Amino acid sequence: MANLKQLAQSLGLSITTVSRALDGYADVSASTRERVREAADEVGYRPNASARRLRRQRAELVAVTLPSDPGHIGPPHFLDILSGCAEHLAAAGLNLVIAPVPRGDSELDICRRFVDGRRVDAMLLVRTKRKDERVEFLQARGIPFVTNGRTESLAPHPYIDGDGFAGFRAATLRFHAAGHRRIGHIAGPQEYYFAHDRCRGWRAAMEECGLATDLCAEGAPLEQGGYLAALELLRQPSRPTALVCTTDEMAIGALRALREVDGGNQISIVGHDDLPMGAFTSPPLSTMRMTGKNLGASFASLLLRAIAGEPAAELQELHAIEFVDRDSHRRPAKAA
């Protein structure tokens, strides 16, 4: 309700002194400081955020862009991550604004708007592409940011990511060890780093085992995309006996295709993300997920360190992938 001027007047002090008292500077006497603080509490004084931001040349805001393209936003617990992140940022005086991308605008436009209008101090990026123009833009502008997902950018930048390559390689090798020889891959759009990375993991394992890498079909990272891609693989003269799917959503679509084609339950399948609904599919979906608790907190902490000026190369977290074994990966290798 009140501003500094009124508060100062009512105390018979200068604005300067009141401001410094509240900020706890040493050059105001302890008694005055106490008096000011009491008066401030009394009237419920809160500094005007806009004024402070203007003067301090800081927006106290961080934006996260939310892709509205296919595959919408990511895993359903993504909001939990954002929420955790926002909470930690708030503790450092930063608020998190969500910046959805309207149809017709590119994510780059959004970044530009936020950055050039000095609306934010930093940015959070999700669903990175291998060549990500947002990353290039922010690097050029020198704005701190952290991505969820790596890129192929030449200059290093802070990120958090799961080691999709290792995860998918391990999953594929595990199928091989179980006797599978025709192991298919349901790939996501290869422009996305995570999709490409996982595809590479599958491919590497196949090559290590001396197997052909032709059983690969690409689709949108959605149920429908997985369904269509699986149908495509099932049309092949000799069908896969196991399927490694880029996301759980795609895996669930693939399960639907399997059911339709041969009554299902003959082909092993594994996904990635550990979606809650995977526990209820039939068979229950075996999957993978990034290790590490409280992703939001790491996200926030990396960003704060980036803002503080730590070099990007020290702000890269690559998390191992762990299996979440349910039942869908246990079909026999000889079935097909």
Added chain:
Amino acid sequence: MANLKQLAQSLGLSITTVSRALDGYADVSASTRERVREAADEVGYRPNASARRLRRQRAELVAVTLPSDPGHIGPPHFLDILSGCAEHLAAAGLNLVIAPVPRGDSELDICRRFVDGRRVDAMLLVRTKRKDERVEFLQARGIPFVTNGRTESLAPHPYIDGDGFAGFRAATLRFHAAGHRRIGHIAGPQEYYFAHDRCRGWRAAMEECGLATDLCAEGAPLEQGGYLAALELLRQPSRPTALVCTTDEMAIGALRALREVDGGNQISIVGHDDLPMGAFTSPPLSTMRMTGKNLGASFASLLLRAIAGEPAAELQELHAIEFVDRDSHRRPAKAA
């Protein structure tokens, strides 16, 4: 990069004129306006958001509080709603900041911080309680807001809500029409409006049918809460033959309880929210959901109208509930 002063200097104009030219005022000649606009485009001028906000006495920001209590945030597509909402708000020059509630703070504290620091122009509230202190606070402060969910507040306030009473009454009556007589209710915490509203709907239907309302158990609005509550009902001397559950999550927990107790599949069940995972449970979960497309857009539009000063009573949307029939509600009435 540039500010108004530099831009004005480079053009040999005053700050005033440049500012007004960019804002399209009529008192600057068409030719000057054009010249200014070109120069602004040239150097990529964007007004400094903090300065504008200070001067205009508007934060250009809206906050939504995210409960971190039990039942976390709500349905998984909640982020989609927020995203849709943020998109529409952005079109009106407002950005959406998410305000999670740190452990130890109350949601009221958060509201206070945002409102009293003039960090926001308006607020969005979710998961309302019957007596909601946030609502009272915002009403007292005169800050525009919209809630997702009604309250028992005396003064009307803008809201969007589903007609849980009618929905749960209809679901219960439908069970009755199918021959069920022992219809149980798995209730959520009654301090929440939605939980209480749905409970009332069940109770009203039971009373209309002349049935006792003792088959009611309350739990946290989570899988575990539904599980425990269902176990409680199943321990009764004469078990329910049908279960009306406050949320899908609770219904899924109830399904687990049924499976454990009698192999399941003997008791009809229906939930609410239309969670994606409901399609995959066994049996597939019958459920209900609010009608109406694009909830986020309505949310945004109500808020904008509230900010524009429309009276609260005209900003209340109560949406009908529709059934999403899958299979779990079709168990015979005589089974138990």
Added chain:
DNA sequence: CTTGACTCCCAAAACGTTTTGGAGAATCTT
């Protein structure tokens, strides 16, 4: 020639902070 209307522009005053660069008084040093 005056008057009024109109067009195009601008100086200066906000908005509410934080920060700079002291000023005056009291205390310490020598």
Added chain:
DNA sequence: AAGATTCTCCAAAACGTTTTGGGAGTCAAG
């Protein structure tokens, strides 16, 4: 007792916009 140091405090200058209240010109009408 003079100079140095410390302790409190403050006036004024930012920060970059928007808005108020005109001020010159020009032109047409009276």
